[in-house]
Amino acid sequence: MSDPARSVEFRGGGFVAQRKRGVGLMVFIVLLLLAEWGTRTGFISALTLPRPSDVLLTFQELYQSGMLFKHLIPSLTRLVIGAAIGATIGITVGVLIGLFSLARAGLVPLVAAIFPIPKIALLPLFVIWFGIDEMSKYALIAFGTFTPTVVATYAAVDNVDRTLIRMGQSFGLSWRSIVAKIVLPGAMPGILSGLRISLTIAIILLVAAEMLGAEYGIGAYILQAGSLYDLERLFAGVVILSVLGVVVSGVIGAVERRVLRWRV
Amino acid sequence: MDLRLDNVSHHYGDTEVFRDISLEIPSGQIVCIVGPSGCGKSTLLRMLGGLEQPTSGRVLQLGAPPQGCLNPLTYIFQDFALLPWRSVRGNISLVLEDHKMTPKAREEIIADVLARTKLSEFADALPKQLSGGMKQRVAIARALAVNPAVMLMDEPLSALDSQTRELLMDDLISLWTRQPFTAVYVTHNLAEAVRLGHKIVVLSRRPGQIREVVSLETPLAERRYGDASLEAQQQHLWGLMRDEAAAADAELLHV
Ligand SMILES: Nc1ncnc2c1ncn2[C@@H]1O[C@H](COP(=O)(O)OP(=O)(O)OP(=O)(O)O)[C@@H](O)[C@H]1O
Ligand SMILES: [Mg+2]
Numbered sequence: 001m002s003d004p005a006r007s008v009e010f011r012g013g014g015f016v017a018q019r020k021r022g023v024g025l026m027v028f029i030v031l032l033l034l035a036e037w038g039t040r041t042g043f044i045s046a047l048t049l050p051r052p053s054d055v056l057l058t059f060q061e062l063y064q065s066g067m068l069f070k071h072l073i074p075s076l077t078r079l080v081i082g083a084a085i086g087a088t089i090g091i092t093v094g095v096l097i098g099l100f101s102l103a104r105a106g107l108v109p110l111v112a113a114i115f116p117i118p119k120i121a122l123l124p125l126f127v128i129w130f131g132i133d134e135m136s137k138y139a140l141i142a143f144g145t146f147t148p149t150v151v152a153t154y155a156a157v158d159n160v161d162r163t164l165i166r167m168g169q170s171f172g173l174s175w176r177s178i179v180a181k182i183v184l185p186g187a188m189p190g191i192l193s194g195l196r197i198s199l200t201i202a203i204i205l206l207v208a209a210e211m212l213g214a215e216y217g218i219g220a221y222i223l224q225a226g227s228l229y230d231l232e233r234l235f236a237g238v239v240i241l242s243v244l245g246v247v248v249s250g251v252i253g254a255v256e257r258r259v260l261r262w263r264v
Numbered sequence: 265m266d267l268r269l270d271n272v273s274h275h276y277g278d279t280e281v282f283r284d285i286s287l288e289i290p291s292g293q294i295v296c297i298v299g300p301s302g303c304g305k306s307t308l309l310r311m312l313g314g315l316e317q318p319t320s321g322r323v324l325q326l327g328a329p330p331q332g333c334l335n336p337l338t339y340i341f342q343d344f345a346l347l348p349w350r351s352v353r354g355n356i357s358l359v360l361e362d363h364k365m366t367p368k369a370r371e372e373i374i375a376d377v378l379a380r381t382k383l384s385e386f387a388d389a390l391p392k393q394l395s396g397g398m399k400q401r402v403a404i405a406r407a408l409a410v411n412p413a414v415m416l417m418d419e420p421l422s423a424l425d426s427q428t429r430e431l432l433m434d435d436l437i438s439l440w441t442r443q444p445f446t447a448v449y450v451t452h453n454l455a456e457a458v459r460l461g462h463k464i465v466v467l468s469r470r471p472g473q474i475r476e477v478v479s480l481e482t483p484l485a486e487r488r489y490g491d492a493s494l495e496a497q498q499q500h501l502w503g504l505m506r507d508e509a510a511a512a513d514a515e516l517l518h519v
Contacts, residue, residue: 167345262349
């Protein structure tokens with residue numbers, strides 16, 4: 001009993017996602033400073049990586065010449081319309097698969113068959129079907145958003161707590177009420193995390209579609225810069241895409257925090 | 265409105281769950297069902313509420329449900345089954361929204377059941393903010409809101425600690441004394457059965473059959489925690505259960 005007292009070692013904690021503001025920003029800043037320092041000292045040659053400050057200057061030019069919005073607005077329009085079509089159809093089909101065994105039996109193999117097709121490879125087909133202009137781009141983006149959304153949605157519907165559904169039935173709720181008030185809200189977390197992935201895929205496909213045939217758009221801008229080996233402009237375009245990705249992720253995060261406040 | 269089970273038997277594939285159960289659930293009484301694990305108590309309760317169909321036999325509803333009854337057969341679940349994304353008020357409102365009534369009438373029902381279950385202050389809380397006992401009180405309030413003819417309760421208190429259980433049992437007794445309701449109450453806990461039951465049905469091990477039906481005459485309000493005559497009844501029930509439970513255990517060893 002003469003052993004010295006020692007406090008019990010803490011070994012709990014962790015494994016919980018916490019909000020830490022500013023850390024993400026710090027990572028970006030540190031990487032940029034490293035690149036700036038490397039290119040200035042000659043540690044990184046100008047051919048390998050453009051200097052971040054030069055990219056910033058290019059970006060400024062782009063903004064001042066008014067070309068930024070000339071490229072950005074058509075791109076955003078394509079992204080929003082295409083992703084909205086794809087996500088809407090995807091969520092609808094996913095819910096149908098989740099609710100009806102017949103839809104599941106018929107559509108799950110089909111979805112599995114089209115999931116691994118690189119959608120970019122189908123662009124010529126879409127051009128034939130929908131014409132060279134905007135429709136084919138919407139279709140490509142929508143198609144690419146559709147498949148991951150379907151899979152995420154029906155998995156989310158499958159995961160809704162069955163005891164809650166039995167509860168709804170035992171209180172005599174109508175089928176519509178059960179779907180609208182129990183199944184859909186219960187599937188919401190899974191649907192939102194599916195959207196995180198499918199919207200990112202939509203950005204990738206946006207660029208691909210614009211590279212193949214568009215006068216304006218971020219993809220077209222990057223393609224032009226790339227064919228001239230103009231690394232500053234290429235990177236300015238890439239930065240826009242990255243910012244777009246961060247914005248999409250941020251928007252979904254904000255929606256999740258609002259809609260999923262009830263989660264423990 | 266009474267309920268009657270008429271020679272009900274049920275199989276799941278090759279497993280015979282229970283055999284030839286006939287039972288009367290008279291209105292205004294609480295019928296407790298006890299029995300060893302796996303003897304089909306939950307299945308029986310699902311049949312009473314129409315969530316499952318028996319292989320043979322009939323589940324009968326005798327007489328019409330009383331006026332103003334929105335959902336004659338209403339469950340209270342062991343795991344509460346509250347929608348986590350709805351507040352206490354929203355969870356109760358859920359079961360009223362499919363019925364034609366003015367928003368004002370709905371608000372009145374909600375306020376009334378919240379007051380009866382002493383939850384008025386927590387109307388806007390989300391389930392995650394409530395303790396287990398409070399969650400079950402919300403589930404009870406939700407069941408009361410549809411003015412059920414028969415309440416079907418499957419081990420409603422077994423997810424709770426023993427103090428909360430005592431408190432909720434007192435709540436149930438005072439709810440019943442103020443306004444007698446009909447209930448079928450499945451439990452593992454013999455103390456609960458002798459506190460709440462007018463009739464206690466003891467089932468045998470699987471395939472479940474009725475071993476004995478014990479009737480208790482002491483009015484609910486006069487039953488006290490640790491009452492000697494209740495204690496004696498509980499001993500008697502435990503005698504019946506012990507043999508069944510031991511035999512069920514021994515069977516498991518032989519599979
Ligand atoms: N959907 C089902 N399909 C197949 N077998 C089932 C199903 N539901 C229950 N069973 C079986 O039927 C038997 C009775 O189950 P039930 O849940 O009704 O028992 P119980 O008396 O409520 O048990 P406990 O006291 O553990 O809650 C068990 O052996 C169980 O394995
Ligand atoms: Mg059970």
